[in-house]
Amino acid sequence: MAFERRTSPEGVVWLRSALLASEGIPHGFSTRLGGESLAPFDSLNMGLADAPGEPDAWDRVERNWARLLRATGLEGRELVRLRQVHGSVVRDADLEMDVARSAPPFADGDAIVTADAAQVVSVRIADCGPVLLADPTAGLVAAVHAGWRGLCACIVERAVDHMLARGAQIRRVVVAIGPCIGPAAFEVGDDVRAAMEVVGLGQCVEPGPGGVRWRADLPGAIRAQLVRRGVRDDRIDLDDRCTASTGDLFSYRREGPRSGRMAALIGL
Numbered sequence: 534m535a536f537e538r539r540t541s542p543e544g545v546v547w548l549r550s551a552l553l554a555s556e557g558i559p560h561g562f563s564t565r566l567g568g569e570s571l572a573p574f575d576s577l578n579m580g581l582a583d584a585p586g587e588p589d590a591w592d593r594v595e596r597n598w599a600r601l602l603r604a605t606g607l608e609g610r611e612l613v614r615l616r617q618v619h620g621s622v623v624r625d626a627d628l629e630m631d632v633a634r635s636a637p638p639f640a641d642g643d644a645i646v647t648a649d650a651a652q653v654v655s656v657r658i659a660d661c662g663p664v665l666l667a668d669p670t671a672g673l674v675a676a677v678h679a680g681w682r683g684l685c686a687c688i689v690e691r692a693v694d695h696m697l698a699r700g701a702q703i704r705r706v707v708v709a710i711g712p713c714i715g716p717a718a719f720e721v722g723d724d725v726r727a728a729m730e731v732v733g734l735g736q737c738v739e740p741g742p743g744g745v746r747w748r749a750d751l752p753g754a755i756r757a758q759l760v761r762r763g764v765r766d767d768r769i770d771l772d773d774r775c776t777a778s779t780g781d782l783f784s785y786r787r788e789g790p791r792s793g794r795m796a797a798l799i800g801l
Contacts, residue, residue: 536562536711536772541604543567545577546781549605550665550709552770553799558667558674559653560799561605562711562772564781568597570793577601578783578793579657581614581637589793598796602653607800610653615642617656617678621686623695626654644677644692648699648801655798659785660776662713662755663797664689668701674799679755681721685728689758703763708770711797712782715775716750719786725749733761 536548545567553560568577574589577597602608613626616639624632624642627649632640645654654676656663661680667673677683677692697703716739726738726747737754738747752771760766776784776795783793 543600545600545604547604550770553709556669556707559606560665562797563601563795565783566781569593573791574793579796580794607653610651610800613652613654614639615645617643619680619682621688621691623691626652643683643688646675646695648672650801653798653800655796657794657796659783659792659794660714662751663711665709665797665799667707668705670705671701673701674801676799681725684754685732689755690762693762706764707768708759710752710755710771712772712774712776713751714777716748718775718777719749719751720746721749
């Protein structure tokens with residue numbers, strides 16, 4: 534299936550996975566359009582005040598989150614966020630007392646799971662891959678932040694395993710991979726190529742122009758880990774927008790440390 538571009542009455546522009554929507558799962562992937570933040574974070578910046586390089590005013594960021602929650606039909610639920618560290622930790626929003634907080638400091642982690650219909654779990658990105666997972670029958674959803682470091686720490690597979698341990702079945706899991714940096718723009722060095730080869734993702738790295746550097750296929754690597762773990766390929770929805778080359782998306786690689794952040798969020 535495909536991703537749909539939608540605009541809320543407040544002007545928030547966001548993306549919806551047709552696959553997740555067909556399963557009745559409320560969710561959304563934000564763009565940078567329709568918020569209150571000023572340049573260089575204009576305008577729908579979802580960055581967090583406790584994260585380096587994200588100094589946008591907290592009150593504006595919180596109003597942006599409120600706009601996105603209204604746009605995606607998730608208003609009124611408890612919003613759960615993490616301080617993402619490019620690691621392998623999966624957290625349970627509904628079981629861990631220190632995870633659900635309304636303001637910084639947030640708990641560390643790069644994947645978050647919940648079985649609580651009163652919660653919405655989320656991750657932030659600006660080139661890394663946002664991954665939303667659901668097993669509607671088991672009543673479980675998850676949000677994952679997956680850059681190359683996270684993939685090499687197997688964060689996507691760990692999130693799937695975590696859901697299975699809580700009662701999900703692999704044949705029922707549905708996944709949406711949102712916009713991230715595309716292979717044409719994701720130039721990496723020998724260290725990244727070697728790290729990806731170690732975890733069986735060498736096929737997702739190819740020589741770049743001139744053979745001096747390498748180009749990594751981040752969305753392809755995320756899909757490969759999901760399929761390797763047993764997720765059916767026809768139950769994976771992937772958006773092919775590249776953050777680094779699409780002007781209405783934030784990109785750390787294009788804009789540097791003062792780039793804003795987008796969000797992916799999901800609920801039951």
